[in-house]
Amino acid sequence: MTFLTNIHRLLRVLLWQPQSAIGTLLVAFFFFLALFGGQLAPYPNANDQSHDARVSPTLDIGSLQLGAHPFGTDRLGRDVYSRVILGANSIFRIAGLGTVISVVLGSALGMAMGYRGDWLDELLGRVIDALLAIPALLLALVMVGIIRNLDFQINSWQAALADEVTLLVIAILYIPVVARVARSAALDIKTREFVAAAEIRGESSAFIIFREILPSAIPALVVEASLRFSYAIFLVASLGFLGFGAPPPSPDWGLMVNENRGGFYRLTPWALEFPALAIALLVIGVNLMSDGIRRAVQKGGA
Amino acid sequence: MTQLTPLNPPDRSGGGNGARLLDVRGLGVSYRMGRRWLRALREFNLQLDAGQVVGIVGESGSGKSTAALALMHYLSANGRIDGGDLRFLGEDMLAMGAADLRRLWARHIKLVPQNAGAALNPSIKVGRQVAEALKAAEGIEGAKADQQVIASFRAVNLVDPAQVAERYPHELSGGMQQRVAIAMALMCQPDLLILDEPTTGLDVTTEAVILDLLRSLISGQGAGVLYITHNLGVVAQLCQRVVVLYAGEIMEEAPVAQLFARPRHPYTLGLLSSLPKAGQRKAHSRLQTIPGNPPDLRSVGQGCVYVERCPLAIEMCRAQKPPLEEVEPGRLARCFRWQDVDAFSGESPSRPDGSPLGRMASSGDSSPRPDGGGEGGQSGESPPRPDGSPLGRMASSGDSSPRPDGGTEGDILNAEGLTKHFPVPRDLVDLLRGRKPWPIRAVDGVDLRLRQGQTLGLVGESGSGKTTLARIIIGLEARSGGRLELFGADIQGGLRARQQDLLSQVQMVFQNPQNSLNPYRSVRQTLCRPLVKLRGLSAKSAEDQAVQLLEAVNLRADYADRYPDELSGGEKQRVAIARAFASQPSLVICDEPVSALDVSVQSAVLNLLADLQDEHGSACLFISHNLSVVGYLADVIAVMYLGQIVEIASADALFRAPSHPYTEALLAAIPTPDPSQRSQRILLADDLPSAQNLPSGCRFHTRCPRNIGEICGRDAPPWRETGAGQGIRCHIPLDELAGATPPPAPPRQDEEGM
Incomplete structure (x- = not known):
């Protein structure tokens, strides 16, 4: 029942089923790239334009040869292989951190709402319902657009914040979603008798929410977090593609797809296809893994 | 399969063609758990003839429900039959194909499930559901089927059957749902009827009615009946032969x-x-x-x-x-x-x-407990009792209970006119008509006092307001009216307003051991928290104390490191009891603490409660629907009906001569574990009226078997004292009430035992 045995059991269940094992391995692979991409990429400078432009991929799967430019180079002479590897970092940082922030804050908010269940819950509940009625991508575009158009002094903290606008948008966007899940979990758990036992012991609300209710809600929250993560990756890629994500020279996968579509696709199809494949694989992997997590949690009940 | 034809018409003589109705030999069943098979049923034998009623008793996990399903050759996907022989009217059921089995189930073997509410489809009107069963069994449809359905509803004593048939399952009470399930099973006149705990989720009063119904139906049908239950009383009342599973x-x-x-x-x-045993008291003997x-x-x-x-x-x-x-x-x-x-x-x-x-020795518990009125031998913690007799704590003598009124020294709890009304939200119709719906009057004017060391039993059907009353007293629920005094101090506001000292003085043991412990806390953490929080112990001394608490509830010290899912139900409840007693409370509220436990575990937990209460000198408010359990533990018993207390009497007096007609009915409803006392019961018609729409006058008059006429439906009956702190809420004159007792067949044993 301790945290470590839970992790252990979760991993065992995840790797036991073939689908979730594939998903978990895919995510682990990309996570590895995100951590060590700088060391693994042959050309660690993402904007290194020193190569010949429009070189076809030299990757030869039959003889397992990588060649000079496994995924070729784009029209500006940048190594696509290196850029795809380097791009893993930003997507994990933005989607991962955004998810973590939204899950932490959303859980706290939702738990407090569910446990109190008074007028505040009613009020916030309506606000959340209203927010959820707006399509996520639309809301994200509006938020990015507003923040982008604000003028900040260079090197001020507001400017630093504006650089992380995608991350912030994801965090803010998913707080209400997570809060709703946490709230319904808390509503269920608070009727159990150990919560009443804590109340008649005179425990504070914070103790009851975080020490009594939260542990039982963690399974539901873990499932929700993995789901949010997969949506976040999708959203980061979409924003990048629409030009609302990272600014141009950065090796963002969505941005790379956008930069190489249209007329450029005929010239250097590989410069679009490999980042697109990376996005697809990661999204599939995260989805398979979160499916597995859900199954594991439902089966174990903990 | 053509061999099935001789079954039709069914041979009810039981062995006319030499074949037994049901003949099971050496049957074994396993369930797949992960990668291994658990052998849930082993070497099961059973012979059943038409017209026989055989009971299968066992505790949870004994395999009784597995046996029921295996006998129908209907196991869940992870179950398999290990071997053995299963013959129904001479035919090998294990060799039958799915289609033949289905025909057998439709026509010849019927199951009444434990939870009829869950077994009925919530989106189909009950009349149509039953008609479907009829169609499957006999191919009868249309108006003829409707007639038969209504006739079958009438046979199970459903009031206004035509109207019931038009309702959805959730519109019926638990007792009515069970009747529908029974009607569905009996309508096709099955040869074999399997009843899987059909009354377990029901109130005693409803259970009595259903059992009575079953008895008359079974004897009229000539079918073989298997009755599966954990309740020995039910078996004694209904069955001819018993199989004990373990x-x-x-x-x-x-x-x-x-x-x-x-x-x-x-x-x-x-x-x-x-x-x-009825009449057995904790002061006389341990369970x-x-x-x-x-x-x-x-x-x-x-x-x-x-x-x-x-x-x-x-x-x-x-x-x-x-x-x-x-x-x-x-x-x-x-x-x-x-x-x-x-x-x-x-x-x-x-x-x-x-x-x-x-006569069986009390071999279970290690902690010694002085028997038979040995109150004097208690250790110093025990408070002085007003008089020597253990039963006299509730005595009528003036010195020990200075009534009427004015806060008595020893009064731990003094409640006057406690009420709890749950408001019902207005719906659109109410809003348009500009009226406010009646609130649900869960507790409606309850006076209660409890003295130091005293045990007050609170009984009543579910929905009578027992639990709400307990939650008001402990502060989990805000009261709508009335006065509440704890330890002589007037209590205002909710739990948050209560001082630490008061919190530690009142603790609670909950009903469901599954839910009462936090699954993510070890037993040690669970026990240490109240010690630190309420008694202000340091972390170190709290750990020592926690081990002592474990010993006090007869659990080994190494249980401290276990988590709730590593404990059995009885062990969980022991830990919950230890937690409640950790702060050394003067008042412990026990809300059905043993109703979720098996019989063999229940008595040990009751003994434990009695011991701890004795040791700490705590008073106890003990809530239960089980009168024999309450009778064992309580000094005084309060009977609650629809938010009011209808009778308060000492436990002895109550069992000797119950006076209120409702108390009589409750007592008579207990199925006695003694086959020689198949009691004639006082059956309460109908179900508990809604607490939102209370009957006028006496709330019990709609079901009262001794209704004396107009006055009962018109005037609320007065509270009449029958002794110090005792009384009855009834229009019938007291001497007449007393004179009419004992009821036709009191479900108690006299002093000579059974």
Whole structure:
């Protein structure tokens, strides 16, 4: 029942089923790239334009040869292989951190709402319902657009914040979603008798929410977090593609797809296809893994 | 399969063509758990003839429901039949294909499930559901089917059957749902009827009505009946033969009268002895217990499955499994020492009576407890009792209870006119008509007092407001009106307003051991928290104290590191009790603390409660729907009906001469575990009225068997004192109430035992 045995059991269940094992391995692979991409990429400078432009991929799967430019180079002479590897970092940082922030804050908010269940819950509940009625991508575009158009002094903290606008948008966007899940979990758990036992012991609300209710809600929250993560990756890629994500020279996968579509696709199809494949694989992997997590949690009940 | 044709018309003579209705030999069932198979049922034998009623009793996990499903050859996907022989009217059911089995189920074998509410489809009107069963069995449809459905509803005493048929399952009460399920099963006149705990979720009063109904229906049908239950009382009332299951094996099989009179297996003896007997009081004797827990099916060894808990176990019992042998004509037992069971039940004279049930030694608990009024021998913590007699705590003598009124010194709880009204939200119709819906009056004007060290039992059907009352007293629920005094101080506001000192003085033991412990806290953490929080101990001394608490509830010290899912239900409830007593409270509220536990565990927990309460001198508000449990623990009993207290009396007086018609009915409804007392019951028609729409006048007048006419429906009856702190809320003159008792067949044993 301790945290470590839970992790252990979760991993065992995840790797036991073939689908979730594939998903978990895919995510682990990309996570590895995100951590060590700088060391693994042959050309660690993402904007290194020193190569010949429009070189076809030299990757030869039959003889397992990588060649000079496994995924070729784009029209500006940048190594696509290196850029795809380097791009893993930003997507994990933005989607991962955004998810973590939204899950932490959303859980706290939702738990407090569910446990109190008074007028505040009613009020916030309506606000959340209203927010959820707006399509996520639309809301994200509006938020990015507003923040982008604000003028900040260079090197001020507001400017630093504006650089992380995608991350912030994801965090803010998913707080209400997570809060709703946490709230319904808390509503269920608070009727159990150990919560009443804590109340008649005179425990504070914070103790009851975080020490009594939260542990039982963690399974539901873990499932929700993995789901949010997969949506976040999708959203980061979409924003990048629409030009609302990272600014141009950065090796963002969505941005790379956008930069190489249209007329450029005929010239250097590989410069679009490999980042697109990376996005697809990661999204599939995260989805398979979160499916597995859900199954594991439902089966174990903990 | 063409062989099925001779079944139709069914042969009800039971063996006219030489074949038994049901003949099971050596049946075994396993369930897949992960990668291994658990053998849930082993060597199951059963012979059943038409017209017979056989009971299968066992605790949870004993395999009784598995047996029911296996006998229909209907197992869940992870179950398999290991072997054996299963014959229905001579036909091998194990060899039948799915289509033949389905035909058999449609027409010849019927199951009444435990939870009819869950078994009925919530989106189909009950009349149509029953008609569907009729169509499947006999191909009858249309108006003729409707007629038969209504006739079958009438047969199970559903009031206004045509109108019930038009309702959805959720619009029916639990008792009515069960009747619908019974009607559905009986309508096709099955040859074999299997009833799987059909009354377990119901109130005693409803249970009594359903049992009565079943008895008359069964005798009229001539079908073979298997009645599966954990309740020995029900078996005694209904069955002719009994099979006792334990850990997947038959322990004993016998005609019902012989089984109850002279059990031949130590487990049966233990089960029978651990039931609190009516009239048995904690001050006189401890309850008999069966030590230990049922075995884990994964670790069933080669010996007898009961060996770990058996007081008669010898070497041989561990080494090899005893066979199920015929010990007397028509009686089977699986025990090497069946001949010694009689002698054993006689050799320990814990009670002076001659009843075999009262004689088994209390081998379960280690903590000693002085028997029979040994109050004087208590350690210093025990508060001085007003008078020597343990029963006199509630005495009528003036000195010990200075009534009427004015805060008595020893008053721990003093409630006057407590009410709790739950507002009902207005719906659109109400809004348009500009009216406010009536609130649900869960508790409606309750006066209650409780003195130091006293145990007050609170009984009533579910929905009578018992739990709400307890939650008001402890502060989990805000009251809508009335006055509440705890330890002489007026209580205002909710839990948050209560001082730490008061919190530590009032604690609670909850109903459901599954939910009352936080699954993510070890037993140590669970016990340390109240010690630190309420008694202000340091972390170190709290840990020491936690171990002592564990000892006090008879759990080994190494349980401190376990988590709730590593504990059995009884162990969880012990930890919950330890937690409640950790702050050394003066008042412990117990809300149905044993109703979720098996019989063999229940008595040990009750003993424990009595011990701890005695040791700490705590008062106790004990809520239960089980009158025999309340009768054992309580000094005073309050009977609650629809938010009001209708009678308060000392436990002795209440069992000797229940006075309020409702109390009479409650007492009469208890199924007595004694086949010779198949009591004529006082049956309460209908279900509990809604607390939102209370009957006028006396709230009980709609169901009262002794309604004296107009006045009952018009005027609220006065509260009439019958003694100090005792009283009755009824229009019938007191002497008439007393004179009319005892009720036709009181479900209690007299002093001579059963």
